[in-house]
Amino acid sequence: MQVNFVVCQLFALLAAIWFRTYLHSSKTSSFIRHVVATLLGLYLALFCFGWYALHFLVQSGISYCIMIVIGVENMHKYCFVFALGYLTVCQITRVYIFDYGQYSADFSGPMMIITQKITSLAYEIHDGMFRKDEELTSSQRGLAVRRMPSLLEYLSYTCNFMGILAGPLCSYRDYIIFIEGRAQHRAQPSPSGKEEMPCERAEPSPNIAVIQKLLICGLSLLFHLTISKTLSVEYNIDERFQATASWPTKVVYLYVSLLAARPKYYFAWTLADAINNAAGFGFRGYDENGTARWDLISNLRIQQIEMSTSFKMFLDNWNIQTALWLKRVCYERASLSPTIQTFILSAIWHGVYPGYYLTFLTGVVMTLAARAMRNNFRHYFIEPPQLKLLYDVLTWIMTQIAISYTVVPFVLLSIKPSFMFYSSWYYCLHIAGILILLLLPVKKTQRGKTTHENVQLSPSRKFDERENSLGQNSFSTTNNVCNQNQEIASRHSSLKQ
Numbered sequence: 001m002q003v004n005f006v007v008c009q010l011f012a013l014l015a016a017i018w019f020r021t022y023l024h025s026s027k028t029s030s031f032i033r034h035v036v037a038t039l040l041g042l043y044l045a046l047f048c049f050g051w052y053a054l055h056f057l058v059q060s061g062i063s064y065c066i067m068i069v070i071g072v073e074n075m076h077k078y079c080f081v082f083a084l085g086y087l088t089v090c091q092i093t094r095v096y097i098f099d100y101g102q103y104s105a106d107f108s109g110p111m112m113i114i115t116q117k118i119t120s121l122a123y124e125i126h127d128g129m130f131r132k133d134e135e136l137t138s139s140q141r142g143l144a145v146r147r148m149p150s151l152l153e154y155l156s157y158t159c160n161f162m163g164i165l166a167g168p169l170c171s172y173r174d175y176i177i178f179i180e181g182r183a184q185h186r187a188q189p190s191p192s193g194k195e196e197m198p199c200e201r202a203e204p205s206p207n208i209a210v211i212q213k214l215l216i217c218g219l220s221l222l223f224h225l226t227i228s229k230t231l232s233v234e235y236n237i238d239e240r241f242q243a244t245a246s247w248p249t250k251v252v253y254l255y256v257s258l259l260a261a262r263p264k265y266y267f268a269w270t271l272a273d274a275i276n277n278a279a280g281f282g283f284r285g286y287d288e289n290g291t292a293r294w295d296l297i298s299n300l301r302i303q304q305i306e307m308s309t310s311f312k313m314f315l316d317n318w319n320i321q322t323a324l325w326l327k328r329v330c331y332e333r334a335s336l337s338p339t340i341q342t343f344i345l346s347a348i349w350h351g352v353y354p355g356y357y358l359t360f361l362t363g364v365v366m367t368l369a370a371r372a373m374r375n376n377f378r379h380y381f382i383e384p385p386q387l388k389l390l391y392d393v394l395t396w397i398m399t400q401i402a403i404s405y406t407v408v409p410f411v412l413l414s415i416k417p418s419f420m421f422y423s424s425w426y427y428c429l430h431i432a433g434i435l436i437l438l439l440l441p442v443k444k445t446q447r448g449k450t451t452h453e454n455v456q457l458s459p460s461r462k463f464d465e466r467e468n469s470l471g472q473n474s475f476s477t478t479n480n481v482c483n484q485n486q487e488i489a490s491r492h493s494s495l496k497q
Helices: 002-022 030-071 075-098 108-129 136-141 151-159 173-182 207-230 234-239 237-246 249-258 263-278 302-306 312-316 318-332 338-350 354-381 383-414 415-424 428-439 462-468 473-485 489-494
Strands: none
Touching: 002 030, 002 263, 030 075, 030 108, 030 151, 030 173, 075 338, 075 489, 108 136, 108 151, 108 173, 108 318, 108 338, 108 383, 136 173, 136 318, 151 173, 151 249, 207 249, 234 249, 234 312, 234 383, 237 249, 249 312, 249 338, 302 312, 312 318, 312 354, 312 383, 318 338, 354 383, 354 415, 354 428, 383 415, 383 428
16 A cells, blocks of 8 residues: 555646646636546546545545534534544454555545645635634635635535545645736735735746655665664664663654654655655745745745754654644634643644543643643743853754654554553653643633643744735735845835745
8 A cells, every 4th residue: 555655746736747747727728727637536546446546535525514514613513523523433344354554555644634624624715704803813814715616616625636535634725826826916005005016027946846746755765665664763762772771872762763653754845845846836935145945835844843942842843734633623712721622622633542542641740741841941041142052962962752652652653552651661661751841831822812822732933924825925025026126125024034
């Protein structure tokens, strides 16, 4: 099945190049682009998963019927319950009836992405067609969908060939803008509120971005096939290793084994991003130097992940689009304990293996403890630079150990080996996290003001500002560059990222 996945993704990459070359929005209608994207996606799903792919259509089809029948006032709730419930039933069936711990027929993987798209779209339609603008956050207002999608548009969004196998999640408005070819001709409001003339620029080529991402894929795959195979996470619970290894050895091996487990995710997510870019999807605008940015729907930032000096920084750069989904459908809308609710939803969405729940329950403790430590001590280490460097080194070590400790059950999957690992460590980080929460004062955040700076499953403020509005922030830099060419950049200084 893993071979099928890679073959299908490579085929999707070639199809994406063909799609951009021969079915560009300037050469054909949106209708044709929707039809081709949908049919290719369903073909890939059928080839990769056989008749299990029918689950994709059943889940998508019933959810669309709910949207039409229930109405915009409550459809987001019903769609959320149905889509997540259907996903969970399929996960239970696959895990406990067919092949526990195996990935030979993991058709639930694409269903996880489809579930994200269905629930995101349902909330975006609810925001755009039922709620008042003044009730929405700036992010919700920018993503709101103002009309009900047609069945073709809906299926194209949920089942297109670029993202049906590995995502990443994108907003419905981003996808429609790409299909209709409106990304390069976006009008921007001026500081006075009046709309400027659309900025006409030649469409940038994604070739360099695609080649760079394919190189990263190649290196990640090579690392996974060689080094990762020799550094098993399961060795952390080997009885002989536990009995003979010193504590420094245990700590180092824990970090290295989890480091070696990450390249397979780097490969899958970077390849998925490259496929979307090759089709012309994922352009975010231009930076201050006029260089095209192709990271609109990127799912990770490898350098920031490996150099993370806080739990938040790691989560901000890992599985970015899922973090955005959790923020949009849960964290922003939860009235009670949003962090805990968000972790629970993340665990349910990931699957039914007990290890997932142990990881995310541990993650709650680690997140809150890391937040308390940062709020109480970081300001003592800002100056001088030498002290700040020492603080960064120590927090990097602590973060990497805490992340590795937290995600071991996620890799081991089962409850018994997970508890074997934690007991071999005497639950030391659990105890430390609970003591920190009991002994250190915790600053309460005000929803809508400082929450987004502290949420551990949402992107950083800079990234959040990037995704707040499709019509504004995503292309503001593009228009700033154009306006400089028109010698009126001063009128738009407030639009710069």
